[in-house]
Amino acid sequence: GENVEQHPSTLSVQEGDSAVIKCTYSDSASNYFPWYKQELGKRPQLIIDIRSNVGEKKDQRIAVTLNKTAKHFSLHITETQPEDSAVYFCADIIMDSNYQLIWGAGTKLIIKP
């Protein structure tokens, strides 16, 4: 079945630096790729998503890139701030096919002051 691998499991960056989290997927038919942020003790919330007909999408300090050939997608956070500290999850799905989001194991992002 489909598998999503997420790296690294923990990422520590200096405040103001950039952070990059990468996910690889196995099913080339996957066509929707969201990223969720989960603060400690809270529910996951969508921060950005991308569909397979687009290579990159930006929203202020956050961007997602998709490489369909290599089957990986990455989350980029620039100018990191203390409030970016959280666990980030990637996921993928084959739209209108298997109806199941497959999730990565998560990356704990630590912003050092």
Add this chain to the structure above:
Amino acid sequence: NAGVTQTPKFQVLKTGQSMTLQCAQDMNHEYMSWYRQDPGMGLRLIHYSVGAGITDQGEVPNGYNVSRSTTEDFPLRLLSAAPSQTSVYFCASSPTSGGADEQYFGPGTRLTVT
């Protein structure tokens, strides 16, 4: 809109007991799902529904039942609780029936089975 609501917030069960976790949404979303999240782990799909009257199994369905008699409600039933079911349970809904859209999560239910 209240969004996605879950009850209870916390629950302690003894091994072998059964109970139902409630989930409701007021956004008229077709797609609803249940996840469990173990400490320090990702989300694992238990069951999902693409519309009223339709349910299907996810990655880890054993020990759980669901029903979807209305668009709004999607309860999760634990048949005979086991310590391995100690986890945080999240219900989610999405406006697109295929699931390829933003998932709106409820606040979660923290379940402990002793």
